[in-house]
Amino acid sequence: MTDPAPATRMGGGRRTGSMFWPRNLSLTSRILAVNLIALGLLAGSLFYLDSYRKQLLGERFKLARAEAQITADALEEMNPRQRRELAVRVGSQRKMRLRIFNAKGALELDSFTLAPPTFTLVDPASESWLQTAARALDRGVDFIVGAPDVPLYSEPATDTAANWPEVGMARKYGASKVFFRYAPDRTPVITAAVPVGKSGETLLTLRNAPDITQAVRDARQTLAIIVAVALLFSIQLSLFLARTIVQPLRTLVRAAVRVRLGRDRAVVVPRLPERGDEIGLLARAFSDMTAALRQRIDAVESFAADVAHELKNPLASLRSAVDTMDKVEDPDLRRQLVGIAAHDVQRIDRLITEIADASRIDAELSRATFEPVDLAALAARLVGARSARGLSDDAPQIRFRRGPGAAIVAGDAARLERVLENLLDNAVSFSPPGGEVAVLVAGGDAGVQLTVTDEGPGIPMAEREKVFDRFHSVRPPDEAFGSHSGLGLAIARTIATAHDGTLDIADRADGRSGTCMVLTLPAARNGAQ
Numbered sequence: 001m002t003d004p005a006p007a008t009r010m011g012g013g014r015r016t017g018s019m020f021w022p023r024n025l026s027l028t029s030r031i032l033a034v035n036l037i038a039l040g041l042l043a044g045s046l047f048y049l050d051s052y053r054k055q056l057l058g059e060r061f062k063l064a065r066a067e068a069q070i071t072a073d074a075l076e077e078m079n080p081r082q083r084r085e086l087a088v089r090v091g092s093q094r095k096m097r098l099r100i101f102n103a104k105g106a107l108e109l110d111s112f113t114l115a116p117p118t119f120t121l122v123d124p125a126s127e128s129w130l131q132t133a134a135r136a137l138d139r140g141v142d143f144i145v146g147a148p149d150v151p152l153y154s155e156p157a158t159d160t161a162a163n164w165p166e167v168g169m170a171r172k173y174g175a176s177k178v179f180f181r182y183a184p185d186r187t188p189v190i191t192a193a194v195p196v197g198k199s200g201e202t203l204l205t206l207r208n209a210p211d212i213t214q215a216v217r218d219a220r221q222t223l224a225i226i227v228a229v230a231l232l233f234s235i236q237l238s239l240f241l242a243r244t245i246v247q248p249l250r251t252l253v254r255a256a257v258r259v260r261l262g263r264d265r266a267v268v269v270p271r272l273p274e275r276g277d278e279i280g281l282l283a284r285a286f287s288d289m290t291a292a293l294r295q296r297i298d299a300v301e302s303f304a305a306d307v308a309h310e311l312k313n314p315l316a317s318l319r320s321a322v323d324t325m326d327k328v329e330d331p332d333l334r335r336q337l338v339g340i341a342a343h344d345v346q347r348i349d350r351l352i353t354e355i356a357d358a359s360r361i362d363a364e365l366s367r368a369t370f371e372p373v374d375l376a377a378l379a380a381r382l383v384g385a386r387s388a389r390g391l392s393d394d395a396p397q398i399r400f401r402r403g404p405g406a407a408i409v410a411g412d413a414a415r416l417e418r419v420l421e422n423l424l425d426n427a428v429s430f431s432p433p434g435g436e437v438a439v440l441v442a443g444g445d446a447g448v449q450l451t452v453t454d455e456g457p458g459i460p461m462a463e464r465e466k467v468f469d470r471f472h473s474v475r476p477p478d479e480a481f482g483s484h485s486g487l488g489l490a491i492a493r494t495i496a497t498a499h500d501g502t503l504d505i506a507d508r509a510d511g512r513s514g515t516c517m518v519l520t521l522p523a524a525r526n527g528a529q
Contacts, residue, residue, distance in 0.1 A: 050145045053216045060190055060209055061178045067094060068192035068205045069176055075100070076197040087111040095119050096207045103200025105161030119208050121153070122185040134217055135186045141220075153181035153189040166193040167202045187213045248272055248279050252286055259290055314351070318344035361415070361494050368412045370499070372524050375416065375448050376407035376441040382420050383439055396431035396454070398424065398439060405443025410524040411499045419495050419503070422488040423452040423517050430456030430515060443523060447501070450519040453508055458515050464505040468493045496521070 071090055075083050087098045091111035095118045100109040111118075124132070141147075156163035166177040170193035181189045187210040196203050248270070255269045269290045272283040321341040328334050383400040409416075420439075427437045435455040442449055459467060468489050489503075496503040501521035508514050 050141060050147060052219060053212065056212045056215060057180065057188060057190075060188070060207075060212065061180070064190050064192040064205060064207060065176045065178050065194075067096070068194040068203055071098065071205065072194045072196045072203045075203060083109060084114055088115045091115065091118050094207070096205050099159070099204040099206075100196065101161040101167060101202045101204065105167075107159045108201070110159070121183045121189075121208060122187070122210075124185050127185065131185070137220075138186055138213075138217075150180060150182050153183050161202060164191070164193065164204055166191055167204055170194055170202055171200070183208055183210075185210070245279065248275070248283060252283060255290075256286070259293075314344040314347045318348070361491060361498070368415070370410040370412060372408050373411050373413045373416060374407055375409050375450055375521065376402045378413060378417060379420055379439055379441050379450060382417060382424070386424065394433035396428050396433075396435040396437050398428075398437045400439045400441075403440055403442025405448075406523065407441050407443050407448045408524045409448050409499070409501075409521040411521065415495045416499070419492045419519060420450070420452075422492040423519070426488055427452050427454035427456070427515070427517070430454050432456065447520050447522045450521075451506075452517045452519075453514060455512070455514045458507075458513055459505055467505070468503070492519075 067090075071086070074086060078086060083100070087100075087109055088111055090096065091098050092115065096111075097117070097119075098109070098111040099107060102108050124135070161167040161171075166179040169177045174195055176192055176194035179191045179193075181191070183189050187208060190207050190209055192205045194203050195201070251270055255267055258267045259269070267290075269287040270283055271287045272280045274280075275283070318341055321337045321344065325334060325337045325341075328337060380400050380402070383398050386398055424437065424439075431437055431454045437455075438451075438453045440451045440453075493503040496519055499521055501519065503517065503519050506516045506518050508516050
């Protein structure tokens with residue numbers, strides 16, 4: 001057998017693909033190849049039928065040698081008439097041709113001249129094309145398996161011992177010799193030569209064995225039919241499997257290319273709901289990923305447009321103040337214009353700071369490692385720090401109360417502190433002078449809940465979702481314009497969502513006027529994420 005290793009290598013032994021596959025081989029071709037390799041091994045057994053043929057010939061060689069020896073022993077004790085009768089009888093019963101050569105090599109007896117021949121060699125010209133094809137296949141198999149050349153059988157012009165090498169060898173060595181030749185129709189012709197007694201006579205038996213050739217051909221034909229049927233079935237199964245796997249993958253690839261090119265915003269990525277296998281899971285995951293990507297792109301585009309709009313107003317005001325300042329001679333009016341410019345600069349600075357923070361939140365939280373955080377302790381510390389700042393007497397008072405249940409959540413402490421800061425800033429800005437802002441943290445079955453309640457005018461039902469949009473703000477009428485960026489609640493909800501929580505607006509439990517911001521976060525498992 002040849003070494004299979006070179007077949008798997010190209011270019012001086014360097015592999016060009018994964019395993020033994022070329023990199024550019026399609027999945028359909030790989031499926032077909034995998035299924036056909038086993039069939040190729042099965043088809044290879046057609047050539048190993050040569051061993052079956054050799055086994056049959058070996059058995060016939062033994063039989064020919066035994067028959068020749070037994071017949072020679074019987075002929076030794078017989079007279080010429082008895083020999084003729086025995087030769088005719090054995091030749092008729094065993095379908096053989098018997099010849100006896102004397103010590104000088106002349107023919108003494110031939111069973112085919114004493115009685116009608118018991119067999120005839122077939123002329124290939126008289127056979128159908130199917131037999132011609134079968135002989136061609138036999139030659140092809142012999143060539144592939146490297147079978148030795150076998151001489152062709154032909155009747156000698158003069159029937160003497162010199163024309164039969166096996167007779168000479170039997171005389172020389174005093175033992176039986178068996179030879180094998182091919183008849184014109186490529187069926188085996190088996191001859192056996194054995195000495196007869198001590199007088200120098202030699203018996204030569206000859207038998208045509210077409211049944212051996214037919215048995216091998218029948219076995220080969222049966223196996224070929226099985227391989228052919230298995231091949232057709234395997235090809236159909238491979239193509240079905242390829243369609244089942246490759247077709248949806250190609251559909252996903254086409255959708256991915258259209259999404260990448262961005263030529264069609266309404267590209268529908270197939271979800272393959274009817275498939276519960278890995279390809280169905282891939283399709284749905286890819287569809288969800290594409291939808292999330294679109295939402296992210298839309299959010300970025302919307303955010304950029306909102307940023308441009310929000311920066312445009314203070315920039316326009318600043319430009320107007322700067323342009324007018326050179327034309328104004330009144331010192332008081334100039335101070336007013338300087339104050340407006342300074343206010344606009346502060347507003348732009350605040351906007352840029354808030355915008356930069358808002359744009360970093362998603363990326364930072366995606367890389368953050370959540371740790372156990374005591375939300376009640378965090379809120380108590382933050383409320384205490386604000387109370388220690390020494391605010392004016394008419395500033396709203398912030399009261400903290402801890403409710404029942406554990407308040408341990410998994411999260412980023414700095415970002416959760418930012419949420420509470422934004423909620424407190426929002427509550428304080430809406431509260432009347434001398435009002436109260438209540439902060440409550442409690443644990444329960446639904447998770448850990450933090451509420452910030454103020455005594456302000458409240459937020460209309462129609463505006464409760466809009467206030468979480470970026471740059472959307474419902475401010476008190478007496479508040480100075482531009483004091484808030486409109487990003488505080490949007491940032492707070494983004495952080496809450498990143499912690500698998502929610503941030504919503506509810507009515508006060510006591511029915512009084514005011515707003516109740518409710519932050520709900522899942523409780524940490526066993527105090528840890």
